[in-house]
Amino acid sequence: MGQFEVEDPPKQPKRDRLFYKVMSGSGTSLPGAFILEDGQKLAKRAILSVRRGPVRYRRNSTIVCEGDPADYVFMVVDGIVRRCKTFQNGTRAIVAFHTPGELFGWTDELKHALSIEAATDALVLFFKRSALISVAAREQKVASFLLTSTTSELRRIQEHSLLINRSAKCRVASFLLDLSTRIDEMSDVDLPMSHQDIADHLGLSIETISRTITDLEQACLIERASARTIVLKNRAALARLLS
Amino acid sequence: MGQFEVEDPPKQPKRDRLFYKVMSGSGTSLPGAFILEDGQKLAKRAILSVRRGPVRYRRNSTIVCEGDPADYVFMVVDGIVRRCKTFQNGTRAIVAFHTPGELFGWTDELKHALSIEAATDALVLFFKRSALISVAAREQKVASFLLTSTTSELRRIQEHSLLINRSAKCRVASFLLDLSTRIDEMSDVDLPMSHQDIADHLGLSIETISRTITDLEQACLIERASARTIVLKNRAALARLLS
DNA sequence: CGGTATGTTGACAGTGATCAAGAAAGGTGG
DNA sequence: CCACCTTTCTTGATCACTGTCAACATACCG
Numbered sequence: 001m002g003q004f005e006v007e008d009p010p011k012q013p014k015r016d017r018l019f020y021k022v023m024s025g026s027g028t029s030l031p032g033a034f035i036l037e038d039g040q041k042l043a044k045r046a047i048l049s050v051r052r053g054p055v056r057y058r059r060n061s062t063i064v065c066e067g068d069p070a071d072y073v074f075m076v077v078d079g080i081v082r083r084c085k086t087f088q089n090g091t092r093a094i095v096a097f098h099t100p101g102e103l104f105g106w107t108d109e110l111k112h113a114l115s116i117e118a119a120t121d122a123l124v125l126f127f128k129r130s131a132l133i134s135v136a137a138r139e140q141k142v143a144s145f146l147l148t149s150t151t152s153e154l155r156r157i158q159e160h161s162l163l164i165n166r167s168a169k170c171r172v173a174s175f176l177l178d179l180s181t182r183i184d185e186m187s188d189v190d191l192p193m194s195h196q197d198i199a200d201h202l203g204l205s206i207e208t209i210s211r212t213i214t215d216l217e218q219a220c221l222i223e224r225a226s227a228r229t230i231v232l233k234n235r236a237a238l239a240r241l242l243s
Numbered sequence: 244m245g246q247f248e249v250e251d252p253p254k255q256p257k258r259d260r261l262f263y264k265v266m267s268g269s270g271t272s273l274p275g276a277f278i279l280e281d282g283q284k285l286a287k288r289a290i291l292s293v294r295r296g297p298v299r300y301r302r303n304s305t306i307v308c309e310g311d312p313a314d315y316v317f318m319v320v321d322g323i324v325r326r327c328k329t330f331q332n333g334t335r336a337i338v339a340f341h342t343p344g345e346l347f348g349w350t351d352e353l354k355h356a357l358s359i360e361a362a363t364d365a366l367v368l369f370f371k372r373s374a375l376i377s378v379a380a381r382e383q384k385v386a387s388f389l390l391t392s393t394t395s396e397l398r399r400i401q402e403h404s405l406l407i408n409r410s411a412k413c414r415v416a417s418f419l420l421d422l423s424t425r426i427d428e429m430s431d432v433d434l435p436m437s438h439q440d441i442a443d444h445l446g447l448s449i450e451t452i453s454r455t456i457t458d459l460e461q462a463c464l465i466e467r468a469s470a471r472t473i474v475l476k477n478r479a480a481l482a483r484l485l486s
Numbered sequence: 487c488g489g490t491a492t493g494t495t496g497a498c499a500g501t502g503a504t505c506a507a508g509a510a511a512g513g514t515g516g
Numbered sequence: 517c518c519a520c521c522t523t524t525c526t527t528g529a530t531c532a533c534t535g536t537c538a539a540c541a542t543a544c545c546g
Contacts, residue, residue, distance in 0.1 A: 085405055088486050093405050108394040113401070143386045150393045151351040157397070158356070161404050162328055162336050165446035168534070195493065203408035205535055210494055227493055227543075243331050411502065438525065448503055453526050470511070470525055487546100494541070503532075510525070516518085 047142055050131035057118035064105065064116040072126045074105045079122025080192045083114045084200065094201040096157060097193065099182045103127075103149040119193040163202065171202040172212045173241040176222065180232055188231045290385055293374035300361035307348065307359040315369045317348045322365030323435045326357045327443065337444040339400060340436065342425045346370075346392040362436040406445065409485075414445040415455045416484040419465065423475055431474040 054077045057063055063074070066085060074081070076098045083104065084094040095114055098104045105116060106129075118124075136143040159178075163171045175198060180189045191198070199206045213230070216222045221238050223231040232238060297320045300306055306317070309328060317324070319341045326347065327337040338357055341347045348359060349372075361367075379386040402421075406414045418441060423432045434441070442449045456473070459465045464481050466474040475481060 091408065093408055095401050095404050106394065108391060108398060113398070137383060140380060140383070140386070143383070143390070147386065147390050147393060148351060150390060150397060151349065154393060154397045154400070155351060155356070157400050157404060158338050161338050161400055161407075164404075164407055165334065165336060165443075194491095200408075206493075207495085207536080208534060211534090214494080437523095449525075450504080450527085451502055454502090457526080489546090490544085492541100492543070494539100496537105496539085498536085498538105500535075501533090503530100505530080506528085508525105508527080510523100512521100512523075514519100514521080516520100 047127070047132070047135065047145070050127055050135060052126035052128070054123040054125050057122045057124060059118055059121050062115060062117050063124060064112050066112060066115045068112050070105070070107050070110055070112050071129055072105065073103060073129055073132060074116065075103045075125040075127070076100045077123035077125055080119040081122055081124065082117050082119040082193070082197060082201075084117065085114050092200045093203070094197060096153070096160070097197075097201065102153075103146075104153065106146065106150055106153075119197055168202075168204050168208050168212045169215060170241050171204060172198075172209065172216065173221075173238045175202055176230060176232060177235065177238055177242075180235075188225060188229055191228045191230065290370070290375070290378065290388070293370055293378060295369035295371070297366040297368050300365045300367060302361055302364050305358060305360050306367060307355050309355060309358045311355050313348070313350050313353055313355050314372055315348065316346060316372055316375060317359065318346045318368040318370070319343045320366035320368055323362040324359060324365055324367065325362040325436070325440060325444075326359050328357050335443045336446070337440060339396070339403070340440075340444065345396075346389075347396065349389065349393055349396075362440055411445075411447055411451050411455045412458060413484050414447060415441075415452065415459065416464075416481045418445055419473060419475060420478065420481055420485075423478075431468060431472055434471045434473065 052072075057079075063081065064072075078100055081098040081104070082094050083096050083098070084092055086092045096104070097119060105112065107113070132142070132146070136146055163174060166174075176189060179191070183189060183192070195206045195209045199209045202209070204212075213222070213224065216238075217224055219237075221232075221234045223233050225231055295315075300322075306324065307315075321343055324341040324347070325337045326339050326341070327335055329335045339347070340362060348355065350356070375385070375389070379389055406417060409417075419432060422434070426432060426435070438449045438452045442452045445452070447455075456465070456467065459481075460467055462480075464475075464477045466476055468474055
């Protein structure tokens with residue numbers, strides 16, 4: 001487990017707002033399944049009681065190492081977290097990025113199969129797995145929340161896995177569109193993570209990332225406001241690249 | 244939803260054995276989390292009460308089309324089922340294969356994002372989602388089973404997504420090792436699906452699949468007993484290709 | 487202001503896709 | 517059981533996309 005740092009008092013109000021939003025279901029609505037209605041005070045109190053943190057991590061610091069015991073489950077409060085595996089030849093694969101409000105690190109194994117690292121400066125809540133499990137056994141709403149979170153993560157990674165045989169242009173377009181909806185900005189996407197992170201997530205090299213962005217810009221689908229800020233000028237055309 | 248066929252009476256005993264095994268947890272053990280102990284007669288009876296089928300599908304027939312309403316969740320009883328998406332240019336990506344005992348098709352969306360097809364002749368159980376959800380709300384063991392199944396699927400696809408930037412040799416080795424443990428045969432893997440299916444799952448062409456198998460055979464890691472039967476002669480060396 | 491990390495662009499090489507042809511396997515009807 | 521046909525698999529030749537290496541530009545930070 002990575003180094004713990006002091007809690008960040010000024011951020012507390014933000015954490016509680018976010019946390020309430022998540023537990024009331026407005027952040028992760030689930031049509032047709034376990035809908036988390038508002039006002040489930042019991043479930044909220046139950047989960048809050050087993051929370052630790054939030055803990056602040058600096059960019060690129062490690063939260064969990066591959067092989068660490070899977071005693072904790074996490075929730076991003078602020079920033080971006082990546083889950084990744086580094087191979088012997090030094091290459092790295094980033095399985096997923098996690099944005100604020102997402103629960104992650106839930107597994108059915110005793111050890112984490114992937115490292116968990118802060119892709120940007122990040123605030124992270126900790127939940128003890130064993131406590132969460134016993135709460136879930138009593139509180140049906142908590143069990144629903146766990147299932148909802150896991151199902152959402154499954155859906156995201158299934159979508160991501162569709163990129164396995166697609167071109168670089170398609171992968172980058174998919175990434176930009178997905179990120180823009182998750183960051184939830186209007187038209188300009190401020191890339192929170194490095195090109196290296198994006199490359200390792202999409203299975204491309206940083207050079208190809210750069211070149212592809214240039215190509216998309218020359219095709220007038222996007223525009224580079226700065227190296228890290230991209231304006232999606234034609235979402236429809238970008239989406240057409242995916243099909 | 245695909246064509247329904249008559250039930251297959253002689254297979255019934257097998258289905259019930261399998262189903263009991265699954266619900267008793269011996270097929271999908273979950274260390275450290277919601278352990279499904281033996282003798283949970285209530286949960287078993289509760290789930291069985293909302294089951295339909297089993298329905299028999301012939302190889303390559305469609306069980307669910309992309310975009311069909313997600314009213315049902317499925318369980319393979321016999322054979323192999325694939326979940327896939329076909330793109331406009333005709334290429335296809337197979338997100339996952341499902342082996343007997345696996346629950347699949349669970350989603351938090353109203354429609355299935357992927358087509359579900361029989362990769363071999365297959366027997367499939369149906370569960371009405373709405374019924375499953377209401378049973379899960381009453382029966383904690385059923386909720387646990389849903390979470391366990393979803394978590395297992397998540398783990399599998401996360402492992403698969405690590406292949407996104409690996410070589411053809413590594414992808415094929417990974418596939419063969421995974422398949423051999425899932426089919427649970429001693430040393431020889433009888434490939435249940437076509438090379439085309441494997442190619443679409445690994446993001447390679449059928450020619451590369453064939454060539455890679457030839458390479459692995461010449462390196463004495465495997466041996467081709469027939470086109471569809473492969474003997475893993477050196478599992479350790481195959482596993483070394485993955486790291 | 488200098489130094490490091492990050493991003494961009496070019497030249498070239500390598501892995502795997504594509505196209506094409508042939509071989510093996512499986513299914514069907516005689 | 518065999519001949520035939522279709523599907524699936526194998527192997528070869530060529531090409532394209534993307535990785536690698538290198539140089540340079542820019543941003544970031546003390």
